[in-house]
Amino acid sequence: MIRMRARLLVLHVLVLTLLAVLTVRLWQVQVVRGQEFVTRATETRTRAVLVPAVRGQILDSRGRPLVRNKTALVVSVDRARLTRLPDGGKEVLGKLSAVLGKPVAQLQQRITPCGPGVSKPCWTGSPYQPVPLDEKVDTREALQILERQEEFPGVTAEIHSVRQYPGGRAGAQMLGYLQPVTEAELEKREGLKASFSGVDLVGRDGLEYVYDDALRGKSGLRRVQVDRMGKALGLEEQITPVPGDHLVTSIDSRVQDVVEKALAKAMKSAPAADGGAGVVLDARTGRVVAIASAPGYDPAIWAGGISTRGYQWLLSDKSGKPLVSRAINGQFAPGSTFKISSVTAMLRSGYPLNGTYGCPGSVMVGGRAFNNFRGIGLGSMNLHTALVKSCDTIFYQAAYTQYLKDGGRNPKKAPKEVFANTARAFGFGERTGVDLPGESSGRIPDRAWKKDLWNRTSAINCERSRKGYPEVKDKARADFLKRLALENCTEGFLLRPGDSANFSIGQGDVLVTPMQLARAYMALVSDGKLRSPRIGWAQVRPDGKVVKTIEVPVVGKLPLSEKERLYIKNALSQVPQDGTAAGAFAGWPMDKIRIGGKTGTAEVWGKQDTSWFASFAPTNKPQYVVVVMVSQGGMGAQTAAPAVREIYEGIYGIKQPQAVPGGRLTTRLPRFSPDGTVARG
Amino acid sequence: MAIRQPSLLRRVAGEESAVRRMDGLMLVAVAGLCVIGTLLVWSSTRTWAPGSTGLVKKHLLNEAIGVVLCGIVAMVDHRAMRAYAPLVFLVSLIGLGLVLTPLGATINGSHSWILLGGGFAVQPSEFAKVGLLLVIAMLLAQPAEGTDRPRGLDLALALIAALITMGLVMLQPDLGTAMVLAVITASGLILAGVRKRWIGALTLVAGAGVFSVFYFQLLEPYQVARFTAFVDPNVDPRGVGYNSTQSLIAIGSGQLLGKGLLGGGQTTGRFVPEQHTDFIFTVAGEEFGFLGSVTVVLLLGVVLLRGLQIARKCEDRFGTLVAGMIVCWFAFQTFINVGMTIGIMPITGLPLPFVSYGGTATFANLIAIGLLQAIKMRRQSF
Numbered sequence A: 001m002i003r004m005r006a007r008l009l010v011l012h013v014l015v016l017t018l019l020a021v022l023t024v025r026l027w028q029v030q031v032v033r034g035q036e037f038v039t040r041a042t043e044t045r046t047r048a049v050l051v052p053a054v055r056g057q058i059l060d061s062r063g064r065p066l067v068r069n070k071t072a073l074v075v076s077v078d079r080a081r082l083t084r085l086p087d088g089g090k091e092v093l094g095k096l097s098a099v100l101g102k103p104v105a106q107l108q109q110r111i112t113p114c115g116p117g118v119s120k121p122c123w124t125g126s127p128y129q130p131v132p133l134d135e136k137v138d139t140r141e142a143l144q145i146l147e148r149q150e151e152f153p154g155v156t157a158e159i160h161s162v163r164q165y166p167g168g169r170a171g172a173q174m175l176g177y178l179q180p181v182t183e184a185e186l187e188k189r190e191g192l193k194a195s196f197s198g199v200d201l202v203g204r205d206g207l208e209y210v211y212d213d214a215l216r217g218k219s220g221l222r223r224v225q226v227d228r229m230g231k232a233l234g235l236e237e238q239i240t241p242v243p244g245d246h247l248v249t250s251i252d253s254r255v256q257d258v259v260e261k262a263l264a265k266a267m268k269s270a271p272a273a274d275g276g277a278g279v280v281l282d283a284r285t286g287r288v289v290a291i292a293s294a295p296g297y298d299p300a301i302w303a304g305g306i307s308t309r310g311y312q313w314l315l316s317d318k319s320g321k322p323l324v325s326r327a328i329n330g331q332f333a334p335g336s337t338f339k340i341s342s343v344t345a346m347l348r349s350g351y352p353l354n355g356t357y358g359c360p361g362s363v364m365v366g367g368r369a370f371n372n373f374r375g376i377g378l379g380s381m382n383l384h385t386a387l388v389k390s391c392d393t394i395f396y397q398a399a400y401t402q403y404l405k406d407g408g409r410n411p412k413k414a415p416k417e418v419f420a421n422t423a424r425a426f427g428f429g430e431r432t433g434v435d436l437p438g439e440s441s442g443r444i445p446d447r448a449w450k451k452d453l454w455n456r457t458s459a460i461n462c463e464r465s466r467k468g469y470p471e472v473k474d475k476a477r478a479d480f481l482k483r484l485a486l487e488n489c490t491e492g493f494l495l496r497p498g499d500s501a502n503f504s505i506g507q508g509d510v511l512v513t514p515m516q517l518a519r520a521y522m523a524l525v526s527d528g529k530l531r532s533p534r535i536g537w538a539q540v541r542p543d544g545k546v547v548k549t550i551e552v553p554v555v556g557k558l559p560l561s562e563k564e565r566l567y568i569k570n571a572l573s574q575v576p577q578d579g580t581a582a583g584a585f586a587g588w589p590m591d592k593i594r595i596g597g598k599t600g601t602a603e604v605w606g607k608q609d610t611s612w613f614a615s616f617a618p619t620n621k622p623q624y625v626v627v628v629m630v631s632q633g634g635m636g637a638q639t640a641a642p643a644v645r646e647i648y649e650g651i652y653g654i655k656q657p658q659a660v661p662g663g664r665l666t667t668r669l670p671r672f673s674p675d676g677t678v679a680r681g
Numbered sequence B: 001m002a003i004r005q006p007s008l009l010r011r012v013a014g015e016e017s018a019v020r021r022m023d024g025l026m027l028v029a030v031a032g033l034c035v036i037g038t039l040l041v042w043s044s045t046r047t048w049a050p051g052s053t054g055l056v057k058k059h060l061l062n063e064a065i066g067v068v069l070c071g072i073v074a075m076v077d078h079r080a081m082r083a084y085a086p087l088v089f090l091v092s093l094i095g096l097g098l099v100l101t102p103l104g105a106t107i108n109g110s111h112s113w114i115l116l117g118g119g120f121a122v123q124p125s126e127f128a129k130v131g132l133l134l135v136i137a138m139l140l141a142q143p144a145e146g147t148d149r150p151r152g153l154d155l156a157l158a159l160i161a162a163l164i165t166m167g168l169v170m171l172q173p174d175l176g177t178a179m180v181l182a183v184i185t186a187s188g189l190i191l192a193g194v195r196k197r198w199i200g201a202l203t204l205v206a207g208a209g210v211f212s213v214f215y216f217q218l219l220e221p222y223q224v225a226r227f228t229a230f231v232d233p234n235v236d237p238r239g240v241g242y243n244s245t246q247s248l249i250a251i252g253s254g255q256l257l258g259k260g261l262l263g264g265g266q267t268t269g270r271f272v273p274e275q276h277t278d279f280i281f282t283v284a285g286e287e288f289g290f291l292g293s294v295t296v297v298l299l300l301g302v303v304l305l306r307g308l309q310i311a312r313k314c315e316d317r318f319g320t321l322v323a324g325m326i327v328c329w330f331a332f333q334t335f336i337n338v339g340m341t342i343g344i345m346p347i348t349g350l351p352l353p354f355v356s357y358g359g360t361a362t363f364a365n366l367i368a369i370g371l372l373q374a375i376k377m378r379r380q381s382f
Helices: A002-032 A034-045 A079-084 A090-100 A104-111 A139-146 A183-188 A206-210 A212-216 A253-269 A308-315 A335-348 A383-388 A393-405 A418-425 A447-467 A475-491 A497-504 A514-525 A562-573 A636-652 B008-013 B024-048 B056-075 B078-100 B124-141 B152-170 B175-191 B196-215 B221-231 B240-252 B280-313 B317-341 B359-377
Strands: A046-051 A065-078 A130-137 A155-164 A178-180 A201-203 A220-226 A232-239 A246-249 A275-282 A288-294 A357-359 A362-365 A368-371 A379-381 A529-531 A536-540 A546-549 A554-557 A596-602 A610-617 A624-631 B104-107 B110-117 B120-122
Touching: A002 A034, A002 B175, A002 B240, A002 B280, A002 B317, A034 A046, A034 B240, A065 A079, A065 A090, A065 A139, A090 A104, A090 A130, A090 A139, A104 A130, A130 A139, A139 A155, A201 A206, A201 A212, A206 A212, A253 A275, A253 A288, A253 A624, A253 A636, A275 A514, A275 A636, A335 A383, A335 A393, A335 A418, A335 A497, A335 A514, A335 A562, A335 A596, A335 A610, A335 A636, A357 A383, A357 A393, A362 A393, A362 A497, A368 A393, A368 A497, A379 A383, A383 A393, A383 A562, A393 A418, A393 A497, A418 A497, A447 A475, A514 A529, A514 A562, A514 A610, A514 A624, A562 A596, A596 A636, A610 A636, A624 A636, B024 B056, B024 B280, B024 B359, B056 B359, B078 B104, B078 B110, B078 B124, B078 B152, B078 B317, B078 B359, B110 B124, B120 B124, B120 B359, B124 B152, B124 B175, B124 B317, B124 B359, B152 B175, B175 B196, B175 B317, B240 B280, B240 B317, B280 B317, B280 B359, B317 B359
Parallel strands: none
Antiparallel strands: A046 A220, A065 A130, A065 A155, A178 A201, A220 A232, A246 A536, A275 A288, A275 A624, A357 A379, A362 A368, A529 A554, A536 A546, A596 A610, A610 A624, B104 B110, B110 B120
16 A cells, blocks of 8 residues: 555646646746737638728819729639639639630639749739639629529629729820739738738729829728638628729810820821820920820720730730830930920020021031931021021031030030030920829930940940941941941940031930920920929819819929020911921911921931921910820821821811810819719809 | 434434545535536537527536436445446446447547437447446455555456457547546556556557557558647648647637637637537637636646545555546546647547536546545545
C-alpha cells in the first residue's frame, strides 16, 4: 500500500500540473490573444456584401446627359466558390451557358484571371471578386438563376447600373470608359479596397478617369451574419451607399455633334486623311465647349466587358487607333498658325510694330534658299499684311537674324532664343493641363533639345554614317540617308540656320497639339492670359447641391502689350475675308458675324500636309475659339478651314439648325431640382 | 413492544450511516458540471430547428438516469463489486461484440453504436471503460505472496483483458476510446505497483506498436490527418485543421467574460463541428469567457482531486485502484478534450466528462462517480 500511495502522490502532482497547464493556456487564448480571435471571429461569422454606389452622370453645360446610367440585370460568378465545387464548377458553367446562350468556353475564359498566357477576354479584376458575365440579361433569364439558387451556387443576378452614352460616338475619347478595378490598382490606391465592390468599375480614361473619385461615390456595405454553410442568419451592419456626384461639364452636346460631323466630313473630303481633331473653347472663360477626335468609336463597346477582337481593333492601325484623342495627344507641326508666336518674337526682338518689311520670294538662310509659298514675292508690307497673306520670308529673315545674334553655329554662353522662348510663353512645349489624362506636351526644338537628341542618337547616327544603309534598295536614297547620318553624327547637337528658319513658320521639328493651339489663340483673342482649359465645370450632388465649381486656372501671360495683341488679333480678323482662308469663307455673312483665324499647312516628310485652321468669332468680342486639324488633310484652307466654317454654321444656325440658342453659350450652371433632375427652361 | 426498527430515513441519513460519509464537495462539483453541460447543450443545439430547445430534454433525461445509476452503484459495497467485476467486464465485451454485428450502427463516422429504437442508442465502448477498469482492479488488487506487487499471472490476465477490449474498440474504429482504455490499463499497472522495468518494457512494446501502426499505415487516413493537423493547424484550413482553428477562434473570442449564454456568434453559426459533444468546451469558452471556462476546468479539478483523496484514504487495494484508475480516466479525457479545443492536443473524438451530450457516456461517468462514492463511504477495512 505504501508504494501505491507514493504513486498516487505522483498522480496528484500530475493532475495539478495538467490543471495549471489548461488554466494558463486558457488565459493565453482568451485574455491575452482574445482581441485577435474576436477579429477573426467577426471575419468568419460575417460576410461583407458591398453595395455599389450609383455612379454620377456626366452632363453637358445645359444639363443634358453625356453619360448616364441605365439599370441592368447583371449575372456575376463568384469564381472562388465555383472552384471549390467538386467538379471545379463545370456543371454550373454548363447550365449557365444554356441559360445565357453563350458557349461554355467563352464563360470559362471570362472568369479566368488575366495573366501570362491568358488572353482577353480574361478577368482583369481581383480573383476574389465576383466576375460579371453578362450585363444584358433579361428578367426571365435572371429569374431562372435566382429561383434555382441551389443549382447555381456562386452565381448571382443583381441589378446594377450600366453606363449609357446618349451621344453615341460623340466625344468618346473625352468621356473615357470604365473597366473593372485591378488588383494592382487596389493595392496602389489607399482606401480604394474598402470602397470597391466586386463588380465595381474604375474610370480608365477621359473624364471618367480624372473625376473618378467624385463620380464613384461611396459603396455601401451590408454585413450579414452567416452560419458555417454560408446561410444568412441576419443583418449585422448596414451602411447605405452614397451615390456619386454628377459632373457638369462645359461641353455643349449640340456643338459637340456639330464638330464631330464637320470633322467626319473633312476626313472624307481629304482622301489621305488619317486623323483629325476639333477643339472649341469658350473664349471668355477658357472652358472647353467641344472636343472631338477622328476616327472615333462607340464607347458602348466597353459595357459588359470588351471582346478580344474589339479590343485589338481599337488598338490596331487599321482602325486608326480611335482610342487616342488627337485633340490632346496628336502632335503635329503647326504650320503658319504658329506665326502668332513668331510675330510676337519679332516684336520682342525689337522689330517695330508699324515697320515695313520686304517679303521677297526667297531668302538665303545659312547658304540655302528658303522660299515663300510657291516662291512668290509679295513686295513690301507691314506685319498685318504679313499675317493676312501669310508671308514666310519675313519670318525666315527675322528668325535667322536672331539665330545669328545668339552666335549661330557657335552659340553664346546664354543664348536668348527669343523665338523658342516666345513659343513657350504661348504655352507650346508643355501640357495645357486640361482635365484629361495622358496629354502630350508637344515640342519646342531649341538648342538644348537638339543637344539632348544628339546625346541620345549620336551613337546610332555615327555607326550609320560608317556602315550606311545596305538594307535600303534605292541607291540614291541610301546615299542621302548616309550623308544625313554623317551630318547628324558630327554636328547634330547644333541648331542649324535652317532649323531656326523652319521653326519660325511652324515647320520642321516643332510639334503642337490642337488643344495647345486653341488655348494659345484663346489667350491672344481674349485678354492675353494663358489658361489651363477645363472640361469639368462643377461637381453636383445627386440632390442638386453644387459641391464644387471647377475654376479655369490662369497659368501665364502672353509677352504682348495690349496694343500689340489687338494689332495681331485685327490682322487675323481679316484672314477669312481677304487672306488665305477667303475661299473657304466665301459667302459667309461677315457683316453679321465676323470670323478671324489663321490657316496652317505643315509639311510632313513622306506624307501629305497637315491641314490646320485656328479661328475665333465674333472678332470684336470673341466667344468661340475653334481649331480644326486634319492629319494628311492637305492645305489648311482646303480641308480644315471649311470644317471650321461648318462648325460656325452649326453654332450660329446658318444653313442648319442653330446648336447654341442665339449663338451665345450659357454662363450659368444648369439648375437642378431637389430630386436631382435638371430643371429645363 | 417490538423493538423499533430504525426508520429508513435514519438508516440512510443517520449519523452512523454511510450516506453521511459521502463526498459532498465532489457531488456539488459534478452537479455544477451537469448544470453547465445542460446549458451548453441547450445553447449549441437549439439552433438545429427554430424555436426548439434542441437536445436539452433528452440530455436531462440522460442525466436523471445517470443519477439513478450513480445512486444504485454508490449503495453497493465496492468490495462486493469486485465479485461482479468479471460479469460487468463480460457484458461490456458482449456489447462491444454486438457493435460489430449487424446490430451495430454508424454515427458520425464511428461504428460504435447499438440502436435501441425510439431514438435511443447505446455506445458499449463507454461501458467498456468501467468494465475494463473493474476487472483490472480486481486482478491486480491481490498482491503476490509476501509482496505488494501483483502476481505475474494476474498481470498477464489484465493485459489480455485490456488488449481484447482495445482490439474490439479499434475495430469500430474509435481511436479516442482505445487511448482512454490504454490510459486506464497503464494507470492500473502503475498504481498496482508493477515493477518499473516491466512498465518500461511494456512502454517499449506499446511504442513499437504505435510506430508500426503508423509505419504500416494501419490507421485510417483521417486519423493520421488529425495528428498532422495538430502539428500545423493551417495545413488544411478546410479539413481537420479547420476544426482546430474554429474552436480556437470560438474560445478566444469569448475573452475574459464571454458573450453570455446563447450570445455566442460562433456557436450560433455552428462554425465548430460537434459542438454539443466533443467540442462542447468551445461553447463554454465563447459564451462564458475565461472565467466560465476556468470554472469548468476547476470543477473537473475538484472531481479529480477529491477522487485522488478517496483513493489515498481508502484502505483496501481494490478501492484505491478503482478510484485511482477513475481519476486517471477522467484526467486524461479532460486534458485531451479541453486541450484539443485550445490547440495544445490533437483532435481526438473524446467527450468532456459530465458536460458533453451523450447518454452512454453520461451513464458511465456517473456510474464512476457512484463507484468513487461507494469507496469513500466504506473506506475502512473490516
